[in-house]
Every structure is written in C-alpha cells, then in structure tokens.
Amino acid sequence: MRKLLLMILVSITCFSCGKSGDVVPSVPINYTGQKFSPPLNKLSNGGPPQFISGYGVAGLVIYKSIQGTYRAYDRCSSYQPEKKCAVNVDDTGLSLIDPCSGSKFSLEDGSPVKAPATHSLRSYQVIETQFTIQVLN
Template sequence: MLVLLISSCKDSSNSPIIPNVPVDAQLNINSQLYPELRQDGGYAYLPEGYKGIIVVRQSASVFLAFERACPFDPTNSCKLEVDQSRLYIVDPCCGSQFNLQGQVIGGPAIQSLRQYRTSLVASTLYISN
C-alpha cells in the first residue's frame, strides 16, 4: 500500500524542467521601444529569463509576463512567440499552443507557461519571480 502511495505522488511528466533564473526587469510601457504595449492584446519580447520573456497587455492596467521556454521541452532551440494572428503563443519546434493567458490550447505540452509577477506603477511595469 505504501509503495502505491509513493508511486502515485511521482511526477508523471517526463518533460525537462525550465531552469529557474532570477528575473528583475522593468520597462516603460509608453516607450517608443514597445509600441505594441499601447493596445490590448499587444506584446513585447524581453531578453530576461531563461530564454526571454513575452509581455502581453490584457488591458490598460493588466500585463502578463511569460517565460519563452516551452514547458514541453525547454531545452530545444526554439523560443515561444506570438503567432501572426496575435491570438495565441506557439512553440515553432514542438507546435504547442498557449492562449494569451498562458494556458495550453494545443500541442504536446500539458503544462501552462511559466508566469512571472508583474506590477504596474504609473507607466513602469516591473517583472520579477
């Protein structure tokens, strides 16, 4: 019985783990560097994180930030990107798809995207883990 309980607690996923790197970034959402962040559904790529960060504007006061490494295989050579339709995020290597809230909508991935904390103070967006 004890063996059954222990084995049921194991992670059934064989996916590699995304390395946890310190993130402490900030950006001015009104900057000319990030024109897409001036509209809902807009996005920007940042170099911080393990493979980078995707910042997505949900509304004028709500921004989400996600790791660009796919939870299915973070060791592949690809970085997640917003699809040309601007409706979802995709991993061009494995084909996994995620909505703009970071949840899986297709592909081999079964875990949501790693999300970073965001805090908007005036026009400065702070991103951390």
C-alpha cells in the same frame, strides 16, 4: 505489515505523480521597463505582445490582457524546454506558437491550446505602477 504496506502505498502515490507545474527552469527575473518608451509603449495602446531579450531562459513575453492587466511569460516553450525554443506570436495575434514543435499557448494565461505541449508557459509576477512595469519571480 499493514504499516509497511501503507507507507509503500503513500510513497508510490507521492512519487508517481506525473510532471506538474512549470517544466521550464526557474531563473531569477527582475526586469523594469518604462510604460511609455520602447518597447512597452505599444502595449498601452492595445498593441501586440512585446518580446524582451536577455531575461529568463529564452526571453520574456509581455502582454496586456483583454481585462487590461499585464501578463509576462518566459518565451521558452514548455514542450522540450531543454531545446530553449522561443515562442512567437501566431498569425491570429491571440496565441504564442513554438516553431520547433507547433505547440500553441494562450496569451491570456499561458496555457497550452495545441499539442504536443501539455504544460503552461512559465509565468512571472507583474507589478504595474503609473509609469513602469516590473516583471519578477
């Protein structure tokens, strides 16, 4: 009886956890862009985030962080991702905003900074070389 109770308790614990991690669907990404040609050349000079269409669920956002490293996120909002609502840069230039729900996300790490979103944007690995930026998962 104790073993059965323990197994049920463990099962409930494992399967009752709320949504965690990425909620935006995972799709294969393999984008390579030249750093010093459009649209990425603006990033090397501290310019605004750049949007790349045709990749991910709703396109890519590539951003050069305050520390000087490149970050890449899917533009698909993590709030109701089935709507495929693409985030845009807000008026401050420091956050991304979901025009469908009003959710805001930090450019530095993709985390939600304004409800109703509770999950971060899907982030991708960025490999930087002297002349290129490659985004993949």
